[in-house]
Amino acid sequence: MNPVCIIGIDGATFKFIDVLIKKGKLKNIKNLIESGEKMPLITTLPPLTPSAWSSFMTGKNPGKHGVLDFYELDNNFNYKISSFKLKKQKKLWNILSENNLNSIVYFVPFTYPPEKIKGIMVSGFLTPSLKAKFTYPVDLKEELLKKFPNYRISENTRFNRKNPDIFLNDILNLTEIHSKVMEYLIKNKDWDFFMGVFMGIDHAQHWFWYDKEKIEKVYEKVDEELGRIISNLPEGTLIIIMSDHGFQKLKGHFYINSFLLNKGFLKLKTKGKNLLKFISYKTGLSPLRLSQIIFKLRLEKFIKKDKESIGKTASKVGFSYADIDWGKTFAFGFGYYGFLYVPDKVRFNFGKIDLKEKDKIVESLICSLKEIEGKFVKKVEVWRKEEIYKGSYVEKFPDLIYSIDNFSFVSSWVPFPDFNYFGPSMTEKTGDHEIEGILIISQKGRKLKINKKRANIMDVFPTVLQFFKIDIPSDTDGSSLLT
Numbered sequence: 001m002n003p004v005c006i007i008g009i010d011g012a013t014f015k016f017i018d019v020l021i022k023k024g025k026l027k028n029i030k031n032l033i034e035s036g037e038k039m040p041l042i043t044t045l046p047p048l049t050p051s052a053w054s055s056f057m058t059g060k061n062p063g064k065h066g067v068l069d070f071y072e073l074d075n076n077f078n079y080k081i082s083s084f085k086l087k088k089q090k091k092l093w094n095i096l097s098e099n100n101l102n103s104i105v106y107f108v109p110f111t112y113p114p115e116k117i118k119g120i121m122v123s124g125f126l127t128p129s130l131k132a133k134f135t136y137p138v139d140l141k142e143e144l145l146k147k148f149p150n151y152r153i154s155e156n157t158r159f160n161r162k163n164p165d166i167f168l169n170d171i172l173n174l175t176e177i178h179s180k181v182m183e184y185l186i187k188n189k190d191w192d193f194f195m196g197v198f199m200g201i202d203h204a205q206h207w208f209w210y211d212k213e214k215i216e217k218v219y220e221k222v223d224e225e226l227g228r229i230i231s232n233l234p235e236g237t238l239i240i241i242m243s244d245h246g247f248q249k250l251k252g253h254f255y256i257n258s259f260l261l262n263k264g265f266l267k268l269k270t271k272g273k274n275l276l277k278f279i280s281y282k283t284g285l286s287p288l289r290l291s292q293i294i295f296k297l298r299l300e301k302f303i304k305k306d307k308e309s310i311g312k313t314a315s316k317v318g319f320s321y322a323d324i325d326w327g328k329t330f331a332f333g334f335g336y337y338g339f340l341y342v343p344d345k346v347r348f349n350f351g352k353i354d355l356k357e358k359d360k361i362v363e364s365l366i367c368s369l370k371e372i373e374g375k376f377v378k379k380v381e382v383w384r385k386e387e388i389y390k391g392s393y394v395e396k397f398p399d400l401i402y403s404i405d406n407f408s409f410v411s412s413w414v415p416f417p418d419f420n421y422f423g424p425s426m427t428e429k430t431g432d433h434e435i436e437g438i439l440i441i442s443q444k445g446r447k448l449k450i451n452k453k454r455a456n457i458m459d460v461f462p463t464v465l466q467f468f469k470i471d472i473p474s475d476t477d478g479s480s481l482l483t
């Protein structure tokens with residue numbers, strides 16, 4: 001049986017690939033396109049890494065696997081990483097194991113902790129450290145660390161606009177390390193299905209969108225590594241190169257909770273120390289303004305170096321979800337894009353809204369969001385959760401999903417960065433995700449017949465199963481690309 005090799009390139013977009021190919025670069029990707037097909041890959045709503053890779057590995061919409069965002073809310077406003085739900089789901093490699101096929105699953109996001117499959121799993125993104133058990137079988141970790149003493153999971157450095165090359169070189173170096181491990185596994189272990197994911201392009205595009213040449217260097221590096229990987233694949237291998245979402249310029253931030261406050265859907269408690277906070281915001285000392293001062297004076301080195309540290313520090317002076325007056329609040333936003341929840345009595349223990357009132361509130365939220373359209377924002381799309389998701393997890397999802405100018409505005413983890421509801425980034429990110437990613441499909445040394453010009457991220461799962469002549473489960477939402 002011919003094997004399958006999927007190389008995931010987190011965040012890759014044809015915006016760069018097409019331009020670079022025209023310039024005579026990316027020879028390996030160009031060859032794959034010429035011998036096979038390229039097409040846009042439509043990802044999940046929202047175009048986020050957790051929902052996207054989860055839909056890839058299950059072939060299902062987020063309503064059936066439950067992963068919509070990085071975090072999810074329980075009934076008491078506690079939140080946890082939502083990818084834990086994937087444990088219960090049947091992923092592509094679980095079905096391949098049941099069919100006695102060997103898989104190597106390398107660095108696919110949200111595969112930590114690694115699970116027992118027929119084959120090998122090495123976890124990537126969200127693996128806490130090299131001390132963790134990040135491989136299955138467990139003793140593979142020792143073998144890899146011995147063979148690759150400089151192995152690491154993520155970049156060692158952070159983006160710093162004053163000296164951007166340090167971070168860029170770190171990304172390039174990490175890409176090479178991961179690629180060498182992929183090559184080693186392909187050459188030395190048994191497999192029918194290989195999958196490896198590169199994360200560097202996603203990271204480069206988030207931080208270097210203002211400087212395209214830096215991003216191009218990462219595409220060229222991935223292409224070079226891809227060439228080496230492909231040269232090791234046997235004739236007849238089905239090769240799929242895919243991203244989980246595309247990328248675009250980050251236009252700005254829409255602070256949903258500040259918007260709701262402004263429009264009267266949300267009220268803050270006004271007593272005690274909250275009065276002081278109101279004064280701070282009004283006099284220009286909001287978390288947003290403070291973070292801008294920190295960046296301007298480059299004081300961040302005095303702040304603990306974790307990922308969202310500046311936001312966190314700045315948010316201490318600001319309003320939090322705990323300051324919301326739930327008795328007078330009809331909606332709040334939460335998550336990367338700030339999707340909307342109406343805090344009804346059934347979904348939330350602190351909720352005060354009767355279910356029969358809910359529909360009217362949802363209607364008026366949709367109207368208010370649509371009113372943002374104008375000079376500054378071109379298009380606001382709003383969906384009720386039932387319109388776009390199907391499955392048992394939809395019940396707990398936010399009531400309204402929306403996109404501002406095709407997701408080119410994101411929200412903020414700090415719930416109230418400012419009293420203005422549009423603002424710049426509180427980090428220094430300049431690029432962010434979009435719906436349209438990439439898919440390139442080719443069979444080494446053969447000509448494939450493909451029946452679509454546009455793929456959905458859920459289509460890869462049934463495509464692989466069909467290639468291996470395995471029955472596609474009836475609850476799969478995607479459909480095969482092969483004729």
Ligand SMILES: [Zn+2]
Binds near residue numbers: 048049244245
């Ligand atoms: Zn991603």
